[in-house]
Amino acid sequence: MAADLPGIVRLRDRREALTLRTILTAARGLFAERGYARTPIRLIARQAGVSPQTIYAHYGSKAGVLGGLVDLLDDEAGIPDLVAEAQRTEDAAELLGLLARVARQVRERCGDIVTMLSSGAAVDPDIAATQAEGARRNRLGVEMVIGRVRNSGRAVVPRAADIAVALMSADVHTSLVTEAGWSHDDYEAWLKDTLVVSLLR
Numbered sequence: 001m002a003a004d005l006p007g008i009v010r011l012r013d014r015r016e017a018l019t020l021r022t023i024l025t026a027a028r029g030l031f032a033e034r035g036y037a038r039t040p041i042r043l044i045a046r047q048a049g050v051s052p053q054t055i056y057a058h059y060g061s062k063a064g065v066l067g068g069l070v071d072l073l074d075d076e077a078g079i080p081d082l083v084a085e086a087q088r089t090e091d092a093a094e095l096l097g098l099l100a101r102v103a104r105q106v107r108e109r110c111g112d113i114v115t116m117l118s119s120g121a122a123v124d125p126d127i128a129a130t131q132a133e134g135a136r137r138n139r140l141g142v143e144m145v146i147g148r149v150r151n152s153g154r155a156v157v158p159r160a161a162d163i164a165v166a167l168m169s170a171d172v173h174t175s176l177v178t179e180a181g182w183s184h185d186d187y188e189a190w191l192k193d194t195l196v197v198s199l200l201r
Contacts, residue, residue, distance in 0.1 A: 016058065019050065020058060020068070021072070022048045022049065022050070023054075023055055023059070023068070024069060024072040025072075026044050026047035026048035027044045027048075029047070030043060030044060030047060031069075032112055035120075036062075036066060036116075036120055036124060036126065039062075041056070041062055041065075044062075044065065063126040063129070066127065067129075067133060069117075070130060070133050070134045072110075073106065073113050073114075074137065076109050077106045077110055078105055078109075079105075079137075083141065083144070086144070086145055086148060090148065090152040092152055092196075092200055093192075093196050093200075095145050096145070096196050097195075098145060099141075099142060099145055099164060099192075100168075100188045100189075102141065102168070103168040103173065103188075103191055104184050104187060104188040104191070107173045107177070107184075108184050114170055117130055117134060118131065118170060139161065142161050142164045142165055143161050146160050146199070154201075156199050156201065157201060163198055163199060164195060164198075164199060167191060167195060168191065172191075
C-alpha cells in the first residue's frame with residue numbers, strides 16, 4: 001500500500017482533493033511561466049480561484065505550495081498505484097520493470113516539474129529542499145523494490161539501489177528521449193532490460 005512509502009500523499013483520497021489539485025495546477029503553470037521567485041501567493045490564488053487564506057491554510061507558505069508539487073507529481077505519475085502493484089508480485093524482472101515504468105511516467109507526465117526543480121535547485125533553497133524531498137521519495141521506492149527482489153530469493157549485486165537510482169536519473173532520460181529521439185516505450189523497455197541485467201546476479 002502507499003503507506004509503505006512515508007510521505008506519499010494520495011491527493012484523490014483527501015476530502016480537499018479538488019481544491020488542492022486546483023491550487024497545485026495553478027502554481028505549476030505559474031512557476032513554469034514566471035519562475036518561483038516571481039510568483040506571489042496572491043497570483044496563485046487568483047489563478048486557482050481561491051483566496052490567499054485558503055492557500056495559507058493548506059500549505060502555510062509559498063514553499064509549502066512548492067513542496068505540494070511533489071505530491072502532485074506522485075499522484076499524476078501513478079506512483080501509489082505502482083507501489084500497490086509491487087506488493088502483489090514477487091517476480092524480480094516484473095518488479096524491476098515497475099521501476100522502469102515509474103521513471104518513464106514521472107518524466108512523461110511531469111517532466112515540467114522535474115525540469116523546474118532541477119534548474120532552480122542551485123539558486124533557490126526552497127526549490128533545492130523540494131528537489132531533495134523528491135529524491136528521497138524516489139530512493140525509498142527503489143529501496144523498497146530492491147528489498148522485495150531480495151525477499152523473493154533472487155540475489156542482487158552490491159549497491160543495487162545506487163545503480164538503479166543512477167540508471168533512472170533525469171539525465172539518462174534526457175540523453176535517450178530528448179537528445180537521441182527515443183520513444184518513451186523504447187526508453188522504458190531499455191531501462192527494464194538494463195535494470196535486470198545490471199542488478200540481478
